[in-house]
Amino acid sequence: MRTEVITVRTGGRATVRDITSEAADFVDGRGDGLLHVFVPHATAGVAIIETGAGSDDDxxxxxxxVLPADDRWRHRHGARGHGRDHVLPAFVAPYASLPVVDGRVALGTWQSICLVDTNGDNPTRQVRFSFLPG
Incomplete structure (x- = not known):
């Protein structure tokens, strides 16, 4: 298995950051296999969605x-509503596994691999790519 960690700057507010090109660079020329994308954070996730047409903002x-940033959460450290950030991975999993065919991630026409980060308290995130040859 080959693995690599990249650092992604997400800034100080909720964001959906397209990391498809970074994933494509990681698997380029590797043949067939499986790409596993993992975000080792308690307040971020990975989504496979369309970007650029408003779906990321949607x-x-x-x-x-579903997860309002208000004072209803028992987990209260950090910015107001930060407890919802800790619930996020139950809705947007911190991982995704994708097929790789001939060294290319086999995504659908409009699909992108995205880091979803609602936690403005942490402006940078790590993403681990792992490739399992087939």
């Missing part, structure tokens, strides 16, 4: 609706 809006 995802954040949906998460705000």
């Amino acid at each position: 995802l954040l809006t949906a998460l705000d609706s």
